[in-house]
Amino acid sequence: MIAAPQKLSVVEKIGYSLGDLAANLIFQTLVTFLGFFYTDVYKIPAGKASFIITFFGFAGAFFNIIMGAIADRTNTRWGKYRPWILWTAIPFGVISLLAFSTPNFGESGKLIYAATTYFLLVIIYSANNLPYSALSGVLTSDMKERNSLSSYRFVAVMVAQFIIQSLLLPLALSVGHGDKAKGFEKVMLVFAIVGVICFIITFLTTKERVKPAQVEKSSVKQDLTDLTKNKPWIIMLILTILVFITLALKGGMNIFYCKYYLSGDAQAAFLENIGFNNFINGLNKFLTGIGLGNFEWPKDSPTSANSLFNAGSIIFMIVGIMFSKPLADRFGKRNVFGIFLALSALALIMFNFYSKDAIAAVFATHIIHGFLYGITIPILWAMIADVADFSEWKNNRRATAIIFSAMIFGLKVGLSLGGGLGAFILSKYGYVPDAVQTAGAISGIKMSVSIYPGLIFIVGAASLIWYEINKKMEVKIESELIIKRNAKG
Known part of the structure; x- marks a missing residue:
């Protein structure tokens, strides 16, 4: 008998979408505020901040190809992609908090700290988000269900985008009582905790179902x-x-x-x-x-x-x-x-x-x-x-x-x-x-x-x-x- 394409429950769709909510609390902050944070909060010279963001951003882009090959060759009892969401949840939260912290170093120390934490964040983001994205392709083979899953997922993305683009800076100023550095750290701590919880929920509520027809390995x-x-x-x-x-x-x-x-x-x-x-x-x-x-x-x-x-x-x-x-x-x-x-x-x-x-x-x-x-x-x-x-x-x-x-x-x-x-x-x-x-x-x-x-x-x-x-x-x-x-x- 030929099995029908797999249907996804509302719980699984919501659980999966929470992974994008968690990732985009950080990703949208990087896209919208990283330059502002480096120059206006951490007081790094604009030219040097630009170099850090551009150079390590491209480095992270190339790491995606490597991570894709690794994820496709991962084999566990939980599947190929789900375990990466679990393995990277806590490191993602910790590194996100470190990347938006402001230790009191001199200019050289600030540059080293910013470059190191941003590079680590780019890498851990790829190690988390690439398998997460690939997971959507193996939860179900039903293309209509994928359309539905994507709709749930991107409502979560838009919620994160709204929080970051419209509310992050006012929230940072509010909880920091006007001190942007303290405010960013407090807000990012909340984002990190929420993110770890959401990633764990994603891992627990999803299941890989699509198995490739071939049995031979490819290079x-x-x-x-x-x-x-x-x-x-x-x-x-x-x-x-x-x-x-x-x-x-x-x-x-x-x-x-x-x-x-x-x-x-x-x-x-x-x-x-x-x-x-x-x-x-x-x-x-x-x-x-x-x-x-x-x-x-x-x-x-x-x-x-x-x-x-x-x-x-x-x-x-x-x-x-x-x-x-x-x-x-x-x-x-x-x-x-x-x-x-x-x-x-x-x-x-x-x-x-x-x-x-x-x-x-x-x-x-x-x-x-x-x-x-x-x-x-x-x-x-x-x-x-x-x-x-x-x-x-x-x-x-x-x-x-x-x-x-x-x-x-x-x-x-x-x-x-x-x-x-x-x-x-x-x-x-x-x-x-x-x-x-x-x-x-x-x-x-x-x-x-x-x-x-x-x-x-x-x-x-x-x-x-x-x-x-x-x-x-x-x-x-x-x-x-x-x-x-x-x-x-």
Whole structure:
């Protein structure tokens, strides 16, 4: 008898998603605040901080390939990938706390400490998150269930992103009573404890079910050769790089758009009119009433508006994620991803055409973009799991982790390139920090949050023309792999 594809319980889906909540409390902090932490909190010179982040970020990207080969060759009674989540849980928590601590060293000591802890964090992140990502490909062979699992997972990611991008700095200032260094350490201690608990829950509530049909072992060289001949994998690697270049570019440039293009007075009036300032004042009265410090939301209107725009976008990304599974189940992952990536690109392009006083329109467009892009978020990673199935179906060899490792490599390369591209564009257009910007610099800032990222998204959507795993092929691969796996018994 041929076994049906495995269904996942709600408990298992939630348990799995908690692993991404834990990892992203740290990952989102690295992406959003590591540069700020090094320069403004730990007082490392900006140029040296930039070198540490860039050099060791690329080093970690290459380690992913090694970790992928290791994970694919791990064999325990718990499976290949689950044990890595357990083994790395406590080290991840400890190193995360150390990386955001501020021991009192001289400049040389600070540089050594920062480089060492960041490198260790990059390595332990790969050792934890790569097997975690690969685990999604072996929990079930049912592609609809993978769509559902990805939706649960990325709701957790968005919760972590909301906490970090909208609340981390105010929380650090609040619990540190204005001392950013103490505040970061206290917040990161909580994140570390929560993370360890979530990783253990993920390990306990999940089960590896998908077993490859082949019994022979393959070499790392053979796995890499399979990758180079896997056309869907090549397309997904390109797409991953393009998506994360866009996210890093737009994410890093939003604050410049608010600070230097949008009217400060118009942003202040918008915050007042929607009741945002009264909300923060009321929250502070509550916090001081229970003995905590003020919730130190940034007081200048551009920074506050940017945080509010981010919060609104993230909330509607979560809403979009909820539409992802039914749309992908009906129309196929490739079609839904390409259409909504292109639509989200059009929303980005709109930022170039608003006047500096159109704050409500800017806020609304952030929300629309968040919703449209949110639909694509779970699908990207579900498609990568499908690529692992495609490789097994075509080559009779499965190398889930090494396929995911290449994609995470693309993610890190994209983030590095996107961050560097933003700095390059600012320089090219004549940007001067904390000064009245020229018309050329303003144009560059507007282009960097709209036209440039929008066009990159459109190129990514167009690349899916060559991605051959459509809805019909998804069904064919799934059914034929079930037969192969049962035949091998």
